[in-house]
């Protein structure tokens with residue numbers, strides 16, 4: 422809250438998913454007056470009653486304090502949200518369509534709403550992840566609708582689920598794409614952020630590509646370390662030591678070198694596909710980006726193969742416990758969660774699949790296929806023929822693994838994240854199989 426009163430703005434935020442809600446709430450926390458809008462009345466009603474529609478650490482407390490301070494409001498009425506607003510942040514979904522392209526239907530609908538109801542001179546801030554050319558297209562759409570007074574700036578987000586509030590408050594960098602004056606005005610909204618992060622004022626297409634490039638780099642890293650892990654499996658090397666050795670090269674860096682069951686979530690799969698689609702439509706082949714997805718789509722199958730091997734070749738009639746439903750820890754988001762793909766394959770192979778997650782729920786379609794949700798990990802593990810770790814929630818490390826070895830039908834674990842304390846598990850009688858690594862754990866000097 423370091424901005425002076427003069428710098429504070431009225432901002433409408435359209436879309437209350439992760440991106441819109443975190444952005445709107447955190448901007449209100451910087452002192453701005455924010456009205457969040459969504460077409461979903463249940464969601465707005467719940468938010469107005471102080472209920473956050475998804476699990477995101479730290480968010481609820483900030484919503485409560487900014488609502489109490491009168492700086493954060495919620496409405497289903499776009500016109501109302503836009504009243505007196507100088508900025509409108511567009512944060513609606515851009516899901517993949519059947520061909521892998523980003524579907525901009527919701528975004529265009531909002532833009533038409535802005536054309537109809539935005540106060541004169543408002544700056545529209547596109548926060549949704551959109552293909553290059555979208556911002557320019559929106560600017561044209563507004564002009565054609567008789568609103569040349571409205572400016573469009575792309576301000577992509579780099580918020581990861583589970584750490585979104587921290588990522589907003591302590592960003593590595595901020596990107597604002599558009600005409601210099603409008604981009605600068607938008608950058609000022611983030612002025613209260615301390616310490617000051619580097620601001621990149623660029624053109625719209627650069628901002629749009631930067632977002633896709635960042636996610637594609639991260640996704641490709643994960644796929645590459647997964648490929649290295651798969652090689653390690655074949656030659657008996659230990660990928661955990663290799664991640665450390667490779668990551669100690671300061672040119673490479675240590676993050677995002679954890680192999681496993683593959684990446685999921687609402688961003689990497691969708692964004693890598695959308696980038697590759699955009700390139701293809703321009704006659705370009707982004708072979709590395711495409712390969713990141715191809716490798717990822719095969720990675721959960723390797724865990725499936727390990728589970729089947731542990732089951733003696735067939736899942737028919739076997740009891741399988743899968744720990745973790747969410748696509749990663751600290752979120753209840755199950756979109757593109759690799760553990761769910763695994764569960765589907767196992768249940769279709771005749772297994773009785775029980776899943777556990779501290780907060781995420783088994784989606785309806787899998788429940789219908791017979792996958793059940795256990796209240797606790799011990800309930801899932803009791804009587805199981807194999808346990809698979811799909812999401813590396815910290816609390817699984819602290820389970821009473823010696824007691825669980827006695828409860829399990831067969832104490833066999835496939836650690837799809839190389840996350841559990843293998844030495845202790847092996848001592849407790851578990852047989853453990855990792856991804857590109859095998860017990861006993863190899864040690865690296867600190």
Ligand code: UGA
Nearest residue numbers: 578579580581582643677678679683684685686688748749
């Ligand atoms: C990602 C980016 O990290 C954010 O910067 C970006 O803003 C966001 O997408 C978005 O576009 O909105 P998110 O999808 O929440 O955030 O999750 P990540 O933490 O990036 O993890 C993505 C997937 O990669 C997860 O399934 C995770 O388990 C997997 N992963 C990550 C690995 O398998 N290994 C690693 O070493 C790191």
